[in-house]
Amino acid sequence: MNLRNCARCGKMFNYVAGQPICEPCKKALEDDFQKVKAYIEENPRASLRQISEDNQVTTKQIQTWIREERLMFSKDSPLQLTCENCGELIQTGRFCAKCKTSMANNLNDTFAKPKPALQQPVKQEKKAGMRFLDT
Numbered sequence: 001m002n003l004r005n006c007a008r009c010g011k012m013f014n015y016v017a018g019q020p021i022c023e024p025c026k027k028a029l030e031d032d033f034q035k036v037k038a039y040i041e042e043n044p045r046a047s048l049r050q051i052s053e054d055n056q057v058t059t060k061q062i063q064t065w066i067r068e069e070r071l072m073f074s075k076d077s078p079l080q081l082t083c084e085n086c087g088e089l090i091q092t093g094r095f096c097a098k099c100k101t102s103m104a105n106n107l108n109d110t111f112a113k114p115k116p117a118l119q120q121p122v123k124q125e126k127k128a129g130m131r132f133l134d135t
Contacts (some may be wrong), residue, residue, distance in 0.1 A: 002014065002015045002016070003015065004020050005020075006020070006021050006022040006025055007019070007020045007021050008021050008022075008025040008028075008029075009021075009022065009024075009025055029061075032055065032056075032057050032061070033065060033070065035055050035057075036051060036055050036057055036062060036065070036071070037070075037071065039051060039054060039055055040071065040073070044073070044074050044076070044077060045076070045077065045078060046078075047078050047079070048062060048063075048079055066081065066092055066093070067093065067094050069092045069093045071092060072091050072092040073091050073092065074091070075089075075091065077091075081093075083095050083096040083099055085099040085103075086098070086099055
């Protein structure tokens with residue numbers, strides 16, 4: 001049994017995997033997410049601070065949901081997200097589609113099976129053995 005303290009409320013709980021928060025806090029966090037999502041759909045031009053204040057959710061938590069690609073903003077939203085790699089404007093996440101594709105290709109190339117090297121002809125060596133001299 002792996003007991004831990006919840007990162008949100010401090011209560012002890014049986015930790016299995018994922019975020020180190022208890023089940024009631026996970027449910028409360030998901031409820032907050034659904035509330036923020038609905039608010040953004042109704043108020044697409046709201047700022048990050050306004051979303052945070054109106055829903056009693058920290059801006060840090062909202063930014064986490066954006067990085068996790070759980071929240072997405074329209075192109076005309078005042079929230080301007082930029083790709084962490086190239087700086088292109090994006091609607092959600094950390095990277096634009098081009099950078100994601102490039103990173104995925106680089107990763108695939110890194111773990112690709114090595115191509116067999118050109119085989120050199122094998123020289124046949126003279127076998128060592130017993131030799132007899134004529135006397």
